[in-house]
Amino acid sequence: MHNRYLKIISGVVILYAASLTAQSRDAHNPVIHADVPDMSMIRVGNTYYMSSTTMHMSPGVPVMKSEDLVNWELVNYAYDVLDTVDALTLTNGKNTYGRGSWASCLRYHNGMYYLSTFAQTTGKTHIYTTKDIEKGPWKAISFKPSYHDHTIFFDDDGKIYLIWGGGELRMVELKEDLSGVKEGTERVLIANASVPAGPDMGLPAEGSQLFKVNGKYYLFNIAWPKGGMRTVIVHRADKITGPYEGRVVLQDKGVAQGGLIDTPEGKWFAYLFRDYGAVGRIPYLVPVRWADGWPVLGVEGKVPETLDLPAGKGLIPSIADSDDFERKEGEPALPLVWQWNHNPDPDHWSLEDRKGFFRITTSRVDTTFLSARNTLTQRTIGPESAGTVSLDVSGMKEGDFAGLALLQKGYGMIGVRSEKGNKFICMVNAETGEPAEIKRIPLTQRTVYLKAECDFRDRKDEARFFYSLDGKQWSSLGNTLHMKYTLPHFMGYRFALFNYATENPGGHVDFDYFKISDRISK
Structure with a gap:
C-alpha cells in the first residue's frame, strides 16, 4: 500500500512537472x-x-x-x-x-x-x-x-x-x-x-x-x-x-x-x-x-x-490601445501609444476645447494627406487588427477632408469631404503612389463612424474600409487597399486620425474615440 501510494504521488509530481514545462514554453x-x-x-x-x-x-x-x-x-x-x-x-x-x-x-x-x-x-x-x-x-x-x-x-x-x-x-x-x-x-x-x-x-x-x-x-x-x-x-x-x-x-x-x-x-x-x-x-x-x-x-x-519563456498576453493595451479621449486631472494629454506624424502644431489640436473629444483644427491649406499637420497615429498590429473612430464633422469648412487613414506611402483613407456645401463619405486609395477617390456617398448627419481593417495573415497585407451611421451596422466603401512596405516611409502601416484643409483654414473636427481590436470581420 505504501509503495503504491508513493508511485501515485510520484506520478502526480511527474505530471505536474511536465505541465509546468509545457506552460513555460508558451x-x-x-x-x-x-x-x-x-x-x-x-x-x-x-x-x-x-x-x-x-x-x-x-x-x-x-x-x-x-x-x-x-x-x-x-x-x-x-x-x-x-x-x-x-x-x-x-x-x-x-x-x-x-x-x-x-x-x-x-x-x-x-x-x-x-x-x-x-x-x-x-x-x-x-x-x-x-x-x-x-x-x-x-x-x-x-x-x-x-x-x-x-x-x-x-x-x-x-x-x-x-x-x-x-x-x-x-x-x-x-x-x-x-x-x-x-x-x-x-x-x-x-x-x-x-x-x-x-x-x-x-x-x-x-x-x-x-x-x-x-x-x-x-x-x-x-x-x-x-x-x-x-x-x-x-x-x-x-x-x-x-x-x-x-x-x-x-x-x-x-x-x-x-x-x-x-x-x-x-x-x-x-x-x-x-x-x-x-x-x-x-x-x-x-x-x-x-x-x-x-x-x-x-x-x-x-x-x-x-x-522557453512565459506566454505572450497580447499587444493591447501595452503596445497599441483604444482611447476615449477622456482625461482625469493629472493624466498626460496623450497616452504613450500615440505618436504624431512629424512634429505636432500644439496650437491647433486640443482635448480641452471640447471635453472628451480630440479636436484637430486646420491651420493652413494643404494639397495632400501626407503634408497635413497634427495627424495622430499608432501602430497597426498583426496578424490582424481594426481601428474604429467616431467623428463629429459639424465644424468643417468648405474643402476640408477628415477621417481615419492607414499611413504609409501607399496609404488608404476613409473620411468626410466638405464640398460645395455638402458632405460626403469618401474612400481614397493611394497604393499606386497617387491618391484616387474610389467611391463617395452623401452624408447628411453630423456624426459618422469609420473603420479600417488590416489583414496581415501570411503577408496577405490587405485593408478594407467601412462606415456606419449608427455605430452598429457597418457597410464597406471603396475597394481593397493592397498595403506595401515602402522604403521612402520605411515604417509599418499606422492607424492615423487626420484633418486638413484644401481651401480655407480654421475648420475643425472632433474625434469622440478611437478603438482598436485584434480581430477583423471575416
Missing part, C-alpha cells in the same frame, strides 16, 4: 507582431528595457519595459521633438519621411541610462541621459556628424567608445561628458565586416551592437548577401581595438540585426527583427548557447516558433 515568435525595428536591449536587475526606431514620428525613440522578455509595454520616449527644422515640422514643402532618427543604442552604466541615436535630418548624433528611464527627465546632447548605426560602449577602464559604419566599421573614443569625439582617436576597426557572409553584398555589414562577455568583445552586425537573406554576423576579439575574427551565426527567415541579452537565471537570447511586409519589422527572440567562446544562435541553426 511564448511564440514573433514576440511582438508590430513594427518595432532596430531594437537595443538591456537588463537592469530583473527588468528589461528596449528602445526602437520610429523615425519621423514624435515623440521619438520609444522605450519599452518587460519583466519576462515577451510581454512589453511602452513606458517612455527619449524626446518630444528631435529638432524644429522644416523637414520635421512639415513646413515649406519639406518632410522627413523615412529619415528622422534611426537605430538607437540603449546602455546602463553607473546608475545612468544612456540612449543614443542618429539622424540624417539633423546631420547629428543625439545622446539622451537619465537616471529614471521610465519617468525622466532626459538630458539631451548632440554633436556632428551623424554616426550611422552606431553602438556606444562603456569599457571597464572608464573609456567610452562609439563604433559605426557600413561594410567598413570605424571606432572613436568619446569625451567623458559625451559632448563629442576625442580628437585623434578615430580608427578603422574592421576593414570589411561583411566578409564572413560572402563576397557579393547587397547590404554591407551594419547595425553594430557591441557586448562584452567573459572578458571577450562581441560585435553584432547585419549583412544582406545579394540573392540571399538578412544575415547575422558576429566578430569577436580579446581587446576592443581588435584584431577581430568573424563568422555567420544565423541565416534563417531573414531574422537579423540586434544583439545579446541574458536572464537572471543565466539563459541567453539574441533579440532580432524580421521584415514582415506591410505590418513592418517585427521582433523575434532566438535562444543562444555558448560553444568555444562563440554565441550559437537558434535551434540547429533555425529560428524556433516556440520559446
